Amino acid sequence: MEYSINKGIGKPAEFKGLKSQYLFIFAGGLLSVFIVFVIMYMIGINQMFCIGFGIVTAGILVWGTFYLNDKYGEHGLMKLQAVKNHPRYIINRRRIIRLASRIKRKEDLCGTY
Template sequence: MSYQINKGVNRPIEFKGLKAQYIGYLGGGLVTLLVLFAILYLTGMAIYLCILIIAGLGSVLFYKVYGLSHKYGEHGLMKRNARRYLPIYLKFKTRRLFYEKC
């Protein structure tokens, strides 16, 4: 009896070069662009101008999200954002912490 092994069990989700949370960022950005297109069209703006604006913003969105994905990878953006919560320095008023035996 032989079993088929799934070799992608612990690998991150990847779609066309986008890794992990960046797929969600791109999806959310596209939904936002769809809503923006609807708002622009309903306000009476010319359809060609709406398409031009949305195409430009969509290009910027794809460029930025792919850039973030390639620069920071799967967890790098979360690590970069977590860095701002680290203290700049630690201050101790006594050395007793370092002299105590375990």
């Protein structure tokens, strides 16, 4: 017997070149634009304004999502967010003697057998 191998196993979700988190940003953004469009239409705002708003915001969303996908790649946006969470520098306000005594206490607790 001969079995075909699925080449898509282990690869990220992709649609028209958009990968992973960009695909979710794209879909969620379009859904939110549609919801805002429907709310604006139901409130009674001019129909042409609603259509224009929907087309312009959807176009900006599509352009922005593909731009981010090209600029940062598959995991680049998550790496960019992670860099913002790192501290720029670490401040240690303990005295040097206290740091040394803490190290010594750890050695005493671990002990050598």
